[in-house]
Amino acid sequence: MTITVTATLMLMVFYFLLLYGGVAFVQDKKFFSSAPKEVYDAVPDRKERFRGAHIVGWIIIACTLLICAALAWLCTLF
Template sequence: MLLTIFLAIVVCAAVALMMFAGVAFIQDTKLFSSAPKEFREVLKPRDKELFYGAKAIGWMLMIFSVVMIIGALVISVWDSFRCEYSFWQFFLRFVMIFTLYKLFDMICIDYFLLLKFHFFQFYFPEIESVNHGRKYGFNIKSQLLKLLVVFPAISALVAWICTLI
């Protein structure tokens, strides 16, 4: 259980680092496909780097984030095999990791970073007008669908596959 929570924290930190790398350093609008549609419509492409080497630093951070996420998932599977988990134990481990990640995404990234601290708006001020007056996160239906349906289904599928092996 403690390892599961730790791995969920690692995934959350990696996602936050990935978002930071994309927004602050790389600044390529193609990377913002998960941003709200309203944001994507008003974003202006950034051709000039924030400073020399910013994109290189951003891509290194992005690669490191992906490695962190893959590593956390591999460790969770490996430890589950080592401890001879049943289907339900596999399922609970994955659903906890995905649920904690999605709650982090909804609360910390969408609510605090985007709405309260204006992190995204600092680097892309053109979205300020779209953000004005919002009191909750973005894509709430999509977020809840992932939290309540998609991630439990993926967790069940992964647990089923792992118990077959």
């Protein structure tokens, strides 16, 4: 049961980091393509919070995916 709870918490953290990197830093309209038309129209085309925000967002996303893949690979060893 401990493994299940730990895995669930880790997946929640990874999902949060992916959303945080994509929505808060990358801010690309294609991430909102499934949203209702009103929300999609309200999203600005390009807006950087600070210089290099897109790079920080992609680094967060890449690190999250690498850690998640590494942990999935480790789970297959046991």
